[in-house]
Amino acid sequence: MLPHACIQAAGANSREIHAGGVKKLEIDAGISSGSNQIEPQPGQSHAHHHHHHDHSHGHGHVVPKAHTSPSERPNSNDPNAGPNRRYRSSPYPMLSVDEALQLISKHTPDPVVVEAPVTTSLVGSVIAEDVYAGEAVPAYRASIVDGYAVIAPESPDVGPTIKGVFPVASVTHANPGGSLAPLEPGTIARITTGAPLPPNANAVVMVEDTVLISSTPDGKEEATVEILTGDIKPNENVREPGSDVVLGSKILRKGDLVTSVGGEIGLLAATGTKTVKIFKKPCVGVLSTGDELVEHDDLRKLYGGQIRDSNRPSLLSCLGSWGFPTVDLGIARDTPVGELEHNLRNALRGVGKSNTSVDVIVTTGGVSMGELDLLKPTIERSLGGTIHFGRVSMKPGKPTTFATIPFKASSSTQSEQQERESKLIFSLPGNPASALVTLNLFVLPSLHKLMGMGQRDVPTGVHPALGLPLVSVCLAHSFPRDPKRTEYHRAIITGSRTDARLYASSTGLEGVGQRSSRVGSLASANALLVLQPGNGILEKGTLVEALMLGAVAAES
Secondary structure, three states, rough: OOOHHHHHHHOOHHHHHHHHHHHHHHHHOOOOOOOOOOOOOOOOOOOOOOOOOOOOOOOOOOOOOOOOOHHHHOEEOOOHOOOOEEEEOOOOOEHHHHHHHHHHHHHHHOEEEEEEOOHHHHHOEEEOOOHHHHOOOOOOOOEEEOOEEEEOOOOOOOOOOEEEEEEEEEEEEOOOOOOOOOOOOOEEEEEEEEEEEOOOOOOOOEEEEEEEEEEEEOOOOOEEEEEOOOOOOOOEEEEEOOOOOOOOEEEOOOOOOOOOOOOOOHHHHOOOOOEEEEEEEOOEEEEEEEOOEEEEOOOOOOOOOOOOOOOOHHHHHHHHHOOOOEEEEEEOOOOOOHHHHHHHHHHHHHOOOOOOOOEEEEEEOOOOOOOOHHHHHHHHHOOOEEEEOEEEOEEEEOOEEEEEEEEEEEEEEEOOOHHHHHHHEEEEEOOOOHHHHHEEEEHHHHHHHHHOOOOOOOOOOOOOOOOOOOEEEOOOOOOOOOOOOOEEEEEEEEEEOOOOOOEEEEEEOOOOOOOOOOOHHOOOOOOOEEEEEOEEEHHHHHEEEEEEOOEEEOOO
């Protein structure tokens, strides 16, 4: 009865299970009448090469196709049920890319707000509050040139002209010098750029409009200077207090991204801002799965079906270039049973290989239709997670899986009623090119939402960019189309110097005998062309959308 009970608990289709009665259940479970021993199943094999570098399908190659219909196959994806009852086709509905992205957005939690000191480490973070200037910039009336502070008449007809020879009363530099002596009528003060004007002074004469007449006896200071022009007006060459930043004015908005070139750090520093609220960047753990994997830097020679794990260093470097903190979770073996679950739990708790609790886990491999593809059942049954999609109508990347796991941080200082957090798992295909494409397409928008991008109110019709920027490009040559699936074709986008258009060329003309899963095609790409499904080819000159992976290449 135990196999029967397990099947019921797994939610298998009870009508089909009961169709043959108890006899059929016993036969399917390998139990002879009156025996409690489970017999070995005929044809059972544990051989697998399901995880990583499967270069089996793509352009110019025959796409693998099942020769049976779903109605002819058993319907359980429980790996413990044995090969006679495990799914032979995916039980997950095929979603469009847009549907998958909507589910990711829906189930990605809102960003977490933290307080952070104003340092260069803020670069790449999103501001979580409107920030107001605590100090005016400048805080005093300052000179914008090197020259002489003077008392300029309000009008040419009022008071003495400033043209002529004047004694130099003082020298004012842009440094902390305490209180300045007021400037007496009939005198001038030497002043440097950025220095505060002495009291009573209201204008600055450029040093180019003056001539030195005499120096002090020791020759170190100026004694008298002749001003050659009388056209200086009040406030000339003077920066008023708050002319750059007004005290109490809004200097940054909630949702602003702190960049390395936008001056946000300088603005915060100039106004005396010590700390600021930001959205916490999510920490991402990267895990590879499979018994066949060998560390990429292992000195031993490969044998049998072993392959080097290129995915983990590739994905970690990509995530790092986006500015996200990462954790290398290593390789989870398929055997012994439970190692995958153990690795995932450790990553969520921040123990073992992970010295911090991760918010997002990215795995590669273990999502195809192999017997040891254990990720989905491990997520659903062992970790209590929810798989939101397990197949996407795209090429490459069809078996991409997205799930959430409820997680309660264990802390004695927190309330017993603490709400569970939602941790995200992206299970990407094992093929290196497929993994990178799906990381850019699906994981990046989720990370952008988690770090607070898209939080700012924007004008109607303007949408903040979550994920890769989308542009329109012109095909430089014809491209083949997949009849059913949207293809994300690696390409080089070049900016024309003659007609100001963007042109797309394939990275190696994949349509001519190249595979969509070929990792080499991604190494030189700066974009993913979004090629909609259809018959025939897309002609040269057709406009298509492209997701930019990097900077536009310059035309030679």
